[in-house]
Amino acid sequence: MKRLYYRIIFSCLAILFPLSLLYAGEVETRISLNMNLGWAFHRGDIVNGEYPDLDDSSWIAATLPHIMQLEKKHCGGDIIYDGIGWYRRTFKVPSQYKDKRISISFEGVMNACEVFLNGQKVYTHRGGYIGFVADLTSYLNWNQDNLLAVRVSAEYDPLTPPGKPQGGMDFYYYSGIYRDVEMIIADPLHITHALEEDEVAGGGVFVTYPIVEKERAVAHVKTHIRNEGQYLRKAQLRTRMIDKNGKVVACQQDSFRLLAGEALHIEQDLKIDNPFLWHPYTPDLYQLESTVIENDKVTDHCAEAVGIRTIAYTRDGTALFAWSKSSSGICLYWRCRFQLHARKRCDRFETRGL
Numbered sequence: 001m002k003r004l005y006y007r008i009i010f011s012c013l014a015i016l017f018p019l020s021l022l023y024a025g026e027v028e029t030r031i032s033l034n035m036n037l038g039w040a041f042h043r044g045d046i047v048n049g050e051y052p053d054l055d056d057s058s059w060i061a062a063t064l065p066h067i068m069q070l071e072k073k074h075c076g077g078d079i080i081y082d083g084i085g086w087y088r089r090t091f092k093v094p095s096q097y098k099d100k101r102i103s104i105s106f107e108g109v110m111n112a113c114e115v116f117l118n119g120q121k122v123y124t125h126r127g128g129y130i131g132f133v134a135d136l137t138s139y140l141n142w143n144q145d146n147l148l149a150v151r152v153s154a155e156y157d158p159l160t161p162p163g164k165p166q167g168g169m170d171f172y173y174y175s176g177i178y179r180d181v182e183m184i185i186a187d188p189l190h191i192t193h194a195l196e197e198d199e200v201a202g203g204g205v206f207v208t209y210p211i212v213e214k215e216r217a218v219a220h221v222k223t224h225i226r227n228e229g230q231y232l233r234k235a236q237l238r239t240r241m242i243d244k245n246g247k248v249v250a251c252q253q254d255s256f257r258l259l260a261g262e263a264l265h266i267e268q269d270l271k272i273d274n275p276f277l278w279h280p281y282t283p284d285l286y287q288l289e290s291t292v293i294e295n296d297k298v299t300d301h302c303a304e305a306v307g308i309r310t311i312a313y314t315r316d317g318t319a320l321f322a323w324s325k326s327s328s329g330i331c332l333y334w335r336c337r338f339q340l341h342a343r344k345r346c347d348r349f350e351t352r353g354l
Helices: 002-016 019-023
Strands: 031-034 039-043 060-062 084-091 101-106 112-117 120-126 132-135 146-153 181-186 189-191 205-212 216-227 233-242 248-258 263-273 286-294 297-306 312-314 317-319 329-336 346-353
Touching (some): 101 112, 120 132, 205 286, 216 233, 216 248, 216 286, 233 263
Antiparallel strands (some): 031 181, 039 060, 084 146, 101 181, 216 263, 233 286, 286 297, 312 317
């Protein structure tokens, strides 16, 4: 009875809180919805676990991030679960979003997974150390329940990192949907997601710093835009750099045109005078805003926190970031959650001497 009670509570929160935003007013430019609540989990394999009419009422209520290791405590010794698990969740999307693109972003699933929507396979992913994005648009039932199912495998696979059985490693890795899940509703003319495009040094918003000095800096911003609509689109890309005080310190706007199904990169150089440099002791960040404008109307917008910094290595040690002192060790684990930008907080920072 207690388990059923929690399942009901999680389901209500999942339906009423995030997706109620869709009904709150006019359609927004880009909507990001947290999908961490309201999941049902089963440890073990299930035949046809992706079927919408499967009875999962006896499954465990789960909130993400989640691992398939159910024991309360362990100390290694080959007891890490390395089998199969299933996750299921329902949601609704109103028909007012039929002209939008609906995708789902998984930040991390260990170690391999298959994603299904309404019984149809949408995506297959291998490797738990990088996320992925799946397009759900053509699989959706508008104004009706949609069943999202994920089959997760932690079984040994020599082709999937880390590529060794648990018994052959000096560390343990868990299994499950161990990072956040997010639904993204965007215009067909949109800034892409780096993980979905799978380009080298491209896709989404890619930032480099060819010049970093105390008096000036240049941020080279490469933005990838795709038109998944049915007709030609003419628009502008406006990119702004905003400092920690809320001041716009650099801005550039460029026009472009895209035929249906096409994509392009737009490269811009933002010049910043007397920049606040990012350093572990002074982690100053800027807000990088990317906006797609068509006929004076915003069609897409995204913002990221970025840090202006350089990194250099010397023969007698490691000099990390601009104007920093040398370190006598090697950074073995620098697990900051940034792909294109710096975060203030790290998951773990460990330095060991030689």
